[in-house]
Amino acid sequence: MQFGFFAKVGFLALDFFFVLFLLVAARQVYAMNAIISGSGNPYVVKVSVLVLLVIAVSLFLTALVIL
Amino acid sequence: MPDIFIAEPKAETPAPLIAPKSLISAITETPENPVHLFSAFKKDPDGVDFKDKEGEEKIILFIRRTFISNFRWLFFGSLLLILPLFLPLFLRFFPNPFPILSNMFYLFLGIFYYLVVATYWFINFIGWYFNIALVTDKRVIDINFSNLVYKDVAATKMNLVQDVSFSQIGAIRTFFDYGDVLVQTAGNLDNFIFESAPQPENIVHIVEDLIGKHNELFS
Numbered sequence: 001m002q003f004g005f006f007a008k009v010g011f012l013a014l015d016f017f018f019v020l021f022l023l024v025a026a027r028q029v030y031a032m033n034a035i036i037s038g039s040g041n042p043y044v045v046k047v048s049v050l051v052l053l054v055i056a057v058s059l060f061l062t063a064l065v066i067l
Numbered sequence: 068m069p070d071i072f073i074a075e076p077k078a079e080t081p082a083p084l085i086a087p088k089s090l091i092s093a094i095t096e097t098p099e100n101p102v103h104l105f106s107a108f109k110k111d112p113d114g115v116d117f118k119d120k121e122g123e124e125k126i127i128l129f130i131r132r133t134f135i136s137n138f139r140w141l142f143f144g145s146l147l148l149i150l151p152l153f154l155p156l157f158l159r160f161f162p163n164p165f166p167i168l169s170n171m172f173y174l175f176l177g178i179f180y181y182l183v184v185a186t187y188w189f190i191n192f193i194g195w196y197f198n199i200a201l202v203t204d205k206r207v208i209d210i211n212f213s214n215l216v217y218k219d220v221a222a223t224k225m226n227l228v229q230d231v232s233f234s235q236i237g238a239i240r241t242f243f244d245y246g247d248v249l250v251q252t253a254g255n256l257d258n259f260i261f262e263s264a265p266q267p268e269n270i271v272h273i274v275e276d277l278i279g280k281h282n283e284l285f286s
Contacts, residue, residue: 004167011172015179018186025190028215032197035220036210038114039129039199040104052186059182063175 008067015060022053104196107131108265110273117201117208118220128202128273132195132263133245140191147184151177190215200261202274207250209259225281227253231274233267250274 026049033042100113109129197212207228211219228250235246246267250259264270 003165004169004172007165007168008172011175011179018179018183022186025186025193025215028212028218029193032193032212032218034118035218036115036117036197036199038112038116039102040106040196044104045193045196048189052182052189055182059175059178067172067175 008063011067012060012063015056015063019053019056019060022049022056025049026053102129105134107133108269110269115201117210120203121205124206125204126201127204127277128200128270130200130202130248130261130264130270132198133243133265134195135239135243135245136263137191137195140188144184144188144191147187148181151180200259200264202270202277204277207259207274209261221257221259223250223252223256223259225277227256228274228278229253231271231278233264233271235267248274 029045029049033046100109100111102109102112102115106112106129108131110127112126112129115126115129194213194215197210197218199210201208201210204225206222206224208220208222211217211221230251231248232251233246233248235241235244240246243265244267245263245265248261248264248267248270250261252258261267261270
């Protein structure tokens with residue numbers, strides 16, 4: 001029982017820090033796009049990081065409710 | 068006799084507004100020589116803009132590391148993708164190592180794992196994507212971005228560039244035509260190294276031409 005509880009809390013904490021990491025990544029992507037633009041397809045890069053962020057936040061919230 | 072139907076007088080329809088071709092092309096203009104998502108080398112690129120760019124400054128070269136240099140993380144990332152396929156083999160020897168955890172928990176763990184793998188790909192990709200060297204008619208600019216937290220933008224004026232050379236060591240570099248380009252600057256200024264740049268010989272020729280033009284202009 002206790003191990004299961006700690007595993008779930010550990011997973012939630014891990015996911016939370018992962019969301020924070022993705023927030024930093026998103027911020028850096030936007031900052032770099034401000035430094036240089038037109039170097040490829042900025043929308044693909046911006047949308048990719050946002051999709052990753054949305055999935056991570058959804059996973060965190062779903063895990064918080066279901067687990 | 069009363070009229071049953073009276074046709075309404077035809078209103079004069081105004082002639083459709085047709086914009087001149089030059090205006091249409093100006094609105095829907097797409098760059099003739101754009102930099103694509105996976106471009107590593109582009110001469111006279113269109114549509115590229117950077118911070119502190121002077122009005123009449125023209126970008127001559129756009130350089131990234133050659134895409135082949137991404138092989139290591141692409142390979143490792145692919146291994147991580149297929150790694151869970153070997154999980155049944157592992158479970159044959161260690162059936163259900165944590166029986167207390169529910170199947171739902173394992174499902175969440177699986178999704179999280181693939182999210183981490185996707186992020187690994189993405190972080191490595193932007194590490195390549197934002198590592199750019201630009202050669203303009205006035206300056207050489209080196210934009211470094213690595214490990215997500217390190218970014219450095221260095222620039223030097225073309226008249227401070229003293230020499231440019233390249234090294235292409237190894238069979239793979241020769242085969243795929245990429246190498247390191249060294250741009251030496253005057254005095255105590257830092258030199259620029261464009262690592263794993265595609266077509267290094269071409270880059271050296273172009274920068275040499277630009278140095279020559281500048282020297283002619285200012286001598």
